[in-house]
Amino acid sequence: MDADVIVVGAGPTGLMLAHELALAGARVALLDKGPGRTGESRALNLHPRTAEMLALRGMLDGAEEQARTRLETTHFAHLPVPLTLDGWNSRYPYQVAIPQAEVEKVLEEHLAALGVRVQWDAEVTGIEQDDERVRVQAGGKWIEARYLAGCDGGRSFVRKELGVDFPGLDARWFGTVADVVLGVTGEGIATTWDTKGSPRMRPDGSFANIFPIGKESDGVYRIFYSVADQVIDDQRAKVPEDEVIAVIQDFYGAETEVKEVRWGSRFSDASRLAEHYRIGRAFLAGDAAHVHLPLGGQGLNTGVQDAMNLGWKLAAEIAGWAPEGLLDTYHGERHPVGAGVLTNTRAQVALGQKGIEHDALREIFAQLIKLPEANRLLGGAISGLSIRYDLGGDEPVGSRLTDFALPDGRWAGELFHQGHGVLLTTRTELVAEAAPWTGRVDAVEVPQLPDLAAEAVLVRPDGYICWVPGTPLVEALHRWFGTP
Numbered sequence: 409m410d411a412d413v414i415v416v417g418a419g420p421t422g423l424m425l426a427h428e429l430a431l432a433g434a435r436v437a438l439l440d441k442g443p444g445r446t447g448e449s450r451a452l453n454l455h456p457r458t459a460e461m462l463a464l465r466g467m468l469d470g471a472e473e474q475a476r477t478r479l480e481t482t483h484f485a486h487l488p489v490p491l492t493l494d495g496w497n498s499r500y501p502y503q504v505a506i507p508q509a510e511v512e513k514v515l516e517e518h519l520a521a522l523g524v525r526v527q528w529d530a531e532v533t534g535i536e537q538d539d540e541r542v543r544v545q546a547g548g549k550w551i552e553a554r555y556l557a558g559c560d561g562g563r564s565f566v567r568k569e570l571g572v573d574f575p576g577l578d579a580r581w582f583g584t585v586a587d588v589v590l591g592v593t594g595e596g597i598a599t600t601w602d603t604k605g606s607p608r609m610r611p612d613g614s615f616a617n618i619f620p621i622g623k624e625s626d627g628v629y630r631i632f633y634s635v636a637d638q639v640i641d642d643q644r645a646k647v648p649e650d651e652v653i654a655v656i657q658d659f660y661g662a663e664t665e666v667k668e669v670r671w672g673s674r675f676s677d678a679s680r681l682a683e684h685y686r687i688g689r690a691f692l693a694g695d696a697a698h699v700h701l702p703l704g705g706q707g708l709n710t711g712v713q714d715a716m717n718l719g720w721k722l723a724a725e726i727a728g729w730a731p732e733g734l735l736d737t738y739h740g741e742r743h744p745v746g747a748g749v750l751t752n753t754r755a756q757v758a759l760g761q762k763g764i765e766h767d768a769l770r771e772i773f774a775q776l777i778k779l780p781e782a783n784r785l786l787g788g789a790i791s792g793l794s795i796r797y798d799l800g801g802d803e804p805v806g807s808r809l810t811d812f813a814l815p816d817g818r819w820a821g822e823l824f825h826q827g828h829g830v831l832l833t834t835r836t837e838l839v840a841e842a843a844p845w846t847g848r849v850d851a852v853e854v855p856q857l858p859d860l861a862a863e864a865v866l867v868r869p870d871g872y873i874c875w876v877p878g879t880p881l882v883e884a885l886h887r888w889f890g891t892p
């Protein structure tokens with residue numbers, strides 16, 4: 409075999425998945441059809457749950473260094489009442505404002521430190537699989553591995569080639585995003601990064617929103633706009649520079665000087681979810697599995713979290729200790745999360761539509777999200793902090809471990825840097841019980857477990873609690889970490 413896993417696509421999802429696999433010692437071939445990193449950037453944020461996950465692997469500091477700012481709140485359908493992020497006991501109750509290209513750079517550096525480099529100019533054009541292996545045609549030659557992960561974006565070749573249905577809604581509304589360098593700036597252009605910025609809305613439904621995203625004052629701005637009733641037949645066609653310039657000058661004044669249009673891209677409200685996340689030896693993750701309007705900035709975040717869920721399970725299978733059925737829990741856990749993201753973005757699309765009834769809906773919703781519980785509910789969904797998997801137990805089983813300080817000055821989250829499961833307990837005898845699983849589970853005695861009414865928690869490598877006392881610990885260790 410040429411590799412244990414072939415990961416197709418070196419966007420944020422593929423990079424994170426390759427990292428998780430390599431961290432656990434799997435041999436990864438990470439293929440991308442592009443000629444190299446383009447620096448084109450779509451997503452602009454890390455939500456708190458993604459920040460927590462990057463922190464679990466020691467990668468958040470690098471991202472925070474590149475962050476332009478922190479945004480304390482988020483929004484639902486751009487309603488005037490912000491969603492707060494501080495009701496979920498996260499160490500990072502804010503959005504890290506950072507262009508996607510910088511996130512990819514951080515992930516790529518960590519991956520390189522594990523000895524894995526992206527193979528560019530390697531377009532996957534053929535896939536075969538049987539009970540033993542997958543074969544992938546890339547750049548004209550066939551390579552072989554035990555598993556395949558399609559992280560190849562919304563138009564996923566892997567998904568299509570494997571015949572996975574992608575039901576959902578076609579595009580009815582189109583928007584454009586572009587990064588531009590401005591010289592003279594017109595009146596009303598935001599001077600600080602703010603995803604709400606200074607949107608300018610027109611009664612016909614068109615809008616523009618521009619704000620600086622560069623480092624210091626290098627003049628780089630992001631513009632989002634939509635032209636009323638514009639239908640884009642080919643979303644892949646290059647965005648004409650003169651269209652971008654015309655829109656900027658139309659909305660922000662003819663005096664606004666556009667020195668350069670760095671890149672542009674179309675997006676739409678199409679929303680689709682892959683019917684299956686697993687097809688034999690192949691898996692789908694990230695945009696290959698779910699697409700939706702980037703409202704609330706959830707796409708990259710969901711993809712990175714898909715990768716965190718799949719990575720350790722696939723690595724366990726390759727290492728030979730995965731318990732029966734572990735790999736299938738990837739679809740079981742992440743498909744409902746993808747469906748939830750589609751639901752909330754579709755609701756936001758509905759709220760954003762023109763018309764007297766939609767205005768009424770917005771008014772009612774704006775009142776509702778002033779209620780603390782409603783605000784927390786939506787904030788939890790958008791930020792990913794409220795995700796809870798059905799792992800067959802009462803709270804906190806299935807929820808994320810909230811981080812806390814250890815007596816030695818470290819944070820509990822730092823115990824996950826190796827990508828192992830972690831047992832945290834106040835009872836010495838439980839540490840001994842977990843000893844046969846050393847190398848898969850790190851058992852750590854702690855004086856107390858803040859926020860948890862339990863003497864112990866078993867936490868999976870992705871940071872989700874899979875056991876608290878009530879049933880025998882060894883049963884849970886077998887269920888999640890196999891036979892020692």
Ligand SMILES: Cc1cc2nc3c(=O)[nH]c(=O)nc-3n(C[C@H](O)[C@H](O)[C@H](O)COP(=O)(O)OP(=O)(O)OC[C@H]3O[C@@H](n4cnc5c(N)ncnc54)[C@H](O)[C@@H]3O)c2cc1C
Nearest residue numbers: 417419420421441451452532560561694695705707708709
């Ligand atoms: C305007 C806009 C704004 C957005 N804002 C946000 C935001 O603020 N927050 C957020 O979380 N998300 C946001 N998103 C969504 C986010 O950009 C995507 O969800 C994210 O890029 C998905 O990552 P991915 O790795 O799954 O796929 P991609 O980033 O699409 O990467 C797929 C990779 O696969 C490669 N590939 C494709 N086909 C093949 C093949 N056959 N062989 C080999 N390689 C292949 C491609 O070259 C590419 O590098 C936004 C999207 C848009 C359009």
